[in-house]
Amino acid sequence: MITLIKGGTVVSSTGRTTADVLVDGExxxxxxxxxxxxxxxxxxxxxxxxxxxYVIPGGVDAHTHMQLPFGGTNASxxxxxxxxxxxxxxxxxxxxxxxxxxxxRVQDGLAHWHELAAGNCAIDYAFHQIIxxxxxxxxxxxxxxxxxxxxxxxxxxAYPGVFYSDDAQVLRAMQKATDHGLLTMMHAExxxxxxxxxAQLAESxxxxxxxxxxxxxxxxxxxxTHRAIMLADVTGAPLYVVHVSAKQAVEQLAAARxxxxxxxxxxxxxxxxxxxxxxxxARSEEWxxxxxxxxxxxxxxxxxxxxxxxAMWQALRTNDLxxxxxxxxPFCMKEQKELGKDDFRAIPNGIGSIEHRVDLLYxxxxxxxxxLERWVELIATTPARMFGLYGRKGVIAPGADADIVVYDPNxxxxxxxxxxxxxxxxxxxxxxxxxxxxxxVVLSRGxxxxxxxxxxxxxxxGSYLKRDLSQYLV
Ligand code: URP
Ligand code: ZN
Ligand code: ZN
Numbered sequence: 521m522i523t524l525i526k527g528g529t530v531v532s533s534t535g536r537t538t539a540d541v542l543v544d545g546e547x548x549x550x551x552x553x554x555x556x557x558x559x560x561x562x563x564x565x566x567x568x569x570x571x572x573x574y575v576i577p578g579g580v581d582a583h584t585h586m587q588l589p590f591g592g593t594n595a596s597x598x599x600x601x602x603x604x605x606x607x608x609x610x611x612x613x614x615x616x617x618x619x620x621x622x623x624x625r626v627q628d629g630l631a632h633w634h635e636l637a638a639g640n641c642a643i644d645y646a647f648h649q650i651i652x653x654x655x656x657x658x659x660x661x662x663x664x665x666x667x668x669x670x671x672x673x674x675x676x677x678a679y680p681g682v683f684y685s686d687d688a689q690v691l692r693a694m695q696k697a698t699d700h701g702l703l704t705m706m707h708a709e710x711x712x713x714x715x716x717x718x719a720q721l722a723e724s725x726x727x728x729x730x731x732x733x734x735x736x737x738x739x740x741x742x743x744x745t746h747r748a749i750m751l752a753d754v755t756g757a758p759l760y761v762v763h764v765s766a767k768q769a770v771e772q773l774a775a776a777r778x779x780x781x782x783x784x785x786x787x788x789x790x791x792x793x794x795x796x797x798x799x800x801x802a803r804s805e806e807w808x809x810x811x812x813x814x815x816x817x818x819x820x821x822x823x824x825x826x827x828x829x830x831a832m833w834q835a836l837r838t839n840d841l842x843x844x845x846x847x848x849x850p851f852c853m854k855e856q857k858e859l860g861k862d863d864f865r866a867i868p869n870g871i872g873s874i875e876h877r878v879d880l881l882y883x884x885x886x887x888x889x890x891x892l893e894r895w896v897e898l899i900a901t902t903p904a905r906m907f908g909l910y911g912r913k914g915v916i917a918p919g920a921d922a923d924i925v926v927y928d929p930n931x932x933x934x935x936x937x938x939x940x941x942x943x944x945x946x947x948x949x950x951x952x953x954x955x956x957x958x959x960x961v962v963l964s965r966g967x968x969x970x971x972x973x974x975x976x977x978x979x980x981x982g983s984y985l986k987r988d989l990s991q992y993l994v
Contacts, residue, residue, distance in 0.1 A: 522563070522565050522566075523567075524543070524564035524566070525568045525926065526567055528926060529570075530574075530576075531895075532916060533900075533901040539553055540562075543924075543963070546922055546965035546966040547918075548916060548918055548921070551916065568926060572929075573929070576610075576895075576916070577896065577916050577920075577925070578613065578913070578962065579606075579612060579878045579899045580904050582907050583762060583846060584606075584846060584849075584874060585847070585848060586602045589621070591869070592868075593855075595868075596872075598636070599641050600642070603640075606874045607975065607977055609878050612643045613643060613644045613646070613904075614645050615648055617649070618630045618633035619652065620649065620651055620661075621652045621653065625657065625661065626649065626662070627661055630670070633647055640980065640982075641982025641983075642978065642982055643981070644982050644984075645985065647668075649674070651685070652683040654675070659692060659696050665702060669987050671907070671908045672907060672990065673693070673697070673703075673704065677706065678707050678711035679707075679818075680712055698757045701989045702757075703907070703993070704752065707762055707818075708761050708762075708764075709818060717734075717737070721864075722863050727863050730796070730800045730809070730812050732818075733796045738766035738822060739768075745764075745766075749783055758992065760783075760906065761784070761785040763845075764791070764832070765790075765832070766822060767831030770841060774838075782992070784842050785841045787841050788873070789876065790815065790873065791829065793953075794821050794949075795821055795829060796822055797823060797825065800812065813858070815871060816867045833884065836894070836898060843902040844877065848871075848872055848874035849871065850872030850943055850945045851872075872945045873949065875942055878959060879935070881899050882929075882956075882957045900915075908989050912985070922966040923963060925961070925963075927957060927959060932954070935951070936951040965981075
């Protein structure tokens with residue numbers, strides 16, 4: 521089957537050009553300058569008119585949590601609902617986190633994640649491995665991760681009693697990672713100290729969602745980020761810090777990079793747009809000040825007065841942060857977030873954004889925060905390179921998978937329940953956001969999965985991707 525995407529502006533991380541994109545089956549086979557086809561006139565089975573639109577590589581969201589067990593419940597998107605929502609929003613690859621919880625075998629956790637995902641995804645998917653209990657058995661299991669196509673794993677310096685690793689465990693895991701070229705992804709918050717602060721707040725009657733962010737002070741993120749960098753340095757492990765929200769944590773990353781360390785960081789749309797003040801001010805008839813639970817996530821939303829959001833945008837421009845993932849971890853208000861109605865500590869942590877990352881970042885182009893090329897780099901190209909998918913994903917070039925988005929800069933997207941909302945959630949963390957742009961057409965390996973305002977994909981189309989080592993290893 522031959523597909524021709526005609527007349528658009530093809531945008532890459534390094535520039536833009538007017539070209540037709542020729543797709544044969546699942547692969548991109550050529551970029552053709554208008555009127556310069558070496559093939560004569562092309563008799564395509566499907567022609568997509570992209571005149572006046574951007575043609576970009578499908579988004580790669582490198583941080584999602586479908587069905588994550590957390591706080592006595594599970595993230596509300598399944599691989600089926602979550603990947604369909606991703607496709608709606610122009611994301612064609614996700615990297616989800618297979619979970620090993622304390623006391624479980626890594627292999628069992630990974631096998632379970634394959635069972636959850638296989639046959640259920642609308643787009644391609646890969647896994648990182650959460651190591652939630654570093655012991656001899658887990659360290660041994662890390663020896664085989666690369667063979668499984670898993671070249672990165674996540675540790676938590678937060679959530680004592682759940683996924684937490686102490687410094688000795690972090691050190692041992694990093695040593696193992698160094699042996700195999702695994703990229704260490706770190707949740708960098710000082711969990712034990714946060715738990716003391718959270719208990720003190722709750723005991724003094726400060727139980728509303730806002731206090732989640734007060735307990736998880738930026739000092740807790742800065743300190744843990746620094747410690748992670750030092751532990752990585754002493755072990756020689758490359759480090760990738762997830763969901764960075766504090767400007768002081770960025771300063772730690774930037775300082776380490778300036779010293780030549782192999783250290784990277786991502787931020788997420790919530791840390792670019794939302795703030796602790798918004799959360800404090802959120803009230804609804806239904807939920808009162810518990811409305812703020814919609815934005816309980818870790819790391820938490822930060823104070824706008826302190827300038828964290830501006831610092832995240834700046835770091836994306838200066839490459840002190842290299843990419844934007846969602847940390848998609850949705851929970852409904854009913855029966856899930858409301859578990860913490862009387863105590864913020866029991867609110868399941870997470871926000872759902874998988875459908876909106878490409879649009880929300882494009883809004884940064886509209887407002888002049890980032891260039892068009894940097895947009896593509898942040899949402900697709902760097903995630904693919906960072907996590908060993910580049911060449912297949914993250915680029916429009918001959919030989920790459922035909923994961924392509926036709927994006928209309930003159931279109932418009934109204935985000936919210938009843939508008940654009942396909943995630944399995946009873947609310948949107950992004951209700952009321954208006955985007956000057958629109959995901960028009962989405963192709964996943966050559967198949968049209970979204971077009972004409974309709975989902976045209978199929979559950980089970982998505983394949984498991986074995987990943988190569990990160991291109992950022994030195
Ligand atoms: O609040 C968050 N981030 N929930 C998902 C788990 C994690 O720490 O990434
Ligand atoms: Zn985390
Ligand atoms: Zn996460």
